[in-house]
Amino acid sequence: MKALVLTAPGQLEVKEVPVPSLSAGKALVKIKAVALNRRDDWIREGKYPNIKTGMTMGSDGAGVVEEVFNEEHKDWIGKEVVINPNIDWGLNPEVQSLRYTILGMPVDGTFAEYIAVPIDRLHHKPFHLDLLQAASLPLCGLTAFRALFNKGELRAGQNVLISGFGGGVAQFAFLFAKAAGASVYVTSGSDEKLEKAIKMGAKGGYNYKKQAIYDQLWKTKGGFDLVIDSAGGDQINSFIKILRPSGKIVFYGATNGKPTSLDFYRMFWNQLSLVGTTMGNDQEFEEMLKFIGKHQIRPIVDSIRPFSKLAESFGDIAKPNKVGKIVFQV
Numbered sequence: 001m002k003a004l005v006l007t008a009p010g011q012l013e014v015k016e017v018p019v020p021s022l023s024a025g026k027a028l029v030k031i032k033a034v035a036l037n038r039r040d041d042w043i044r045e046g047k048y049p050n051i052k053t054g055m056t057m058g059s060d061g062a063g064v065v066e067e068v069f070n071e072e073h074k075d076w077i078g079k080e081v082v083i084n085p086n087i088d089w090g091l092n093p094e095v096q097s098l099r100y101t102i103l104g105m106p107v108d109g110t111f112a113e114y115i116a117v118p119i120d121r122l123h124h125k126p127f128h129l130d131l132l133q134a135a136s137l138p139l140c141g142l143t144a145f146r147a148l149f150n151k152g153e154l155r156a157g158q159n160v161l162i163s164g165f166g167g168g169v170a171q172f173a174f175l176f177a178k179a180a181g182a183s184v185y186v187t188s189g190s191d192e193k194l195e196k197a198i199k200m201g202a203k204g205g206y207n208y209k210k211q212a213i214y215d216q217l218w219k220t221k222g223g224f225d226l227v228i229d230s231a232g233g234d235q236i237n238s239f240i241k242i243l244r245p246s247g248k249i250v251f252y253g254a255t256n257g258k259p260t261s262l263d264f265y266r267m268f269w270n271q272l273s274l275v276g277t278t279m280g281n282d283q284e285f286e287e288m289l290k291f292i293g294k295h296q297i298r299p300i301v302d303s304i305r306p307f308s309k310l311a312e313s314f315g316d317i318a319k320p321n322k323v324g325k326i327v328f329q330v
């Protein structure tokens, strides 16, 4: 079968590799669609722990179950599934175990014609989505779901600011927060993306490249209950300024690195929280899919491309004009 393999640091190649063999408790899935994540590009660039060369890349995938090892799992054969990329989250729902990893490094991932995964990684594709849409859900959808509802404790009627609307996770956070009945505001470095977000139901949009916007932002209906961010950097202090007392900033990335200072004074006086989050546990993955089904949420897809274009598309993940997931037909 064909698989996209990290052959050397920074080097990707579509290679002919053996179809994975099944062992007890596993299913063989014929991959029909995969999606790119920022993580894949970080791995290609060598900016991730435990990188091994010779591995198949990819965390997001959806397909059809072709074979199972155990007779008791045979009802899965022929089913359209989306794959939970969590491996060994562990027993504590609050935090991942030390063994935790994500499909696609250091274990073989979804960017291949077949993958063998434990049966409990399989979930039925939401009925209202096709396999291409379903393939875009796992990593970004799960991260957004936990950030908003578990860590952010978002409730209907609250004001939430999602930073960097152009981001894969940010867009799921936007769709989920809207479906939950929150008043959703966004930031972006692109006025075009802000217009798109407003057309899709954002109550307001602010360009983070025009720093002056933050001077007024705290006045938005009395400030924000929650900010969801992955950029980090010194902008965090602007978020601290625009939060309501007891508000929260939940962050799942630090694309712009560490802040040079933190406004501790305002934080303790206003009883604010700065909360980190990563991916989500298996129960949250299941809840995320149910939520998507219940609210008939459709992911935002930037483009659908053939599998043959996957390696060359890694460079597009950080392109400023991208809005939505880049999905590939396998």
Ligand SMILES: NC(=O)c1ccc[n+]([C@@H]2O[C@H](COP(=O)([O-])OP(=O)(O)OC[C@H]3O[C@@H](n4cnc5c(N)ncnc54)[C@H](OP(=O)(O)O)[C@@H]3O)[C@@H](O)[C@H]2O)c1
Pocket: 037, 038, 039, 042, 139, 140, 143, 163, 164, 165, 166, 167, 168, 169, 170, 187, 188, 189, 190, 193, 208, 230, 231, 235, 252, 253, 254, 255, 256, 277, 278, 279, 317, 318, 320
């Ligand atoms: N912890 C986890 O579990 C987890 C999971 C997924 C991702 N992540 C991390 O989170 C980050 C984003 O991931 P992603 O998949 O959503 O990436 P992505 O699709 O590449 O999105 C990156 C977005 O960041 C936004 N951005 C850049 N500078 C910004 C700034 N100063 N303020 C606000 N937004 C800014 C841009 O938004 P605009 O285009 O709108 O300007 C850009 O589109 C990455 O660092 C990734 O590694 C972590």
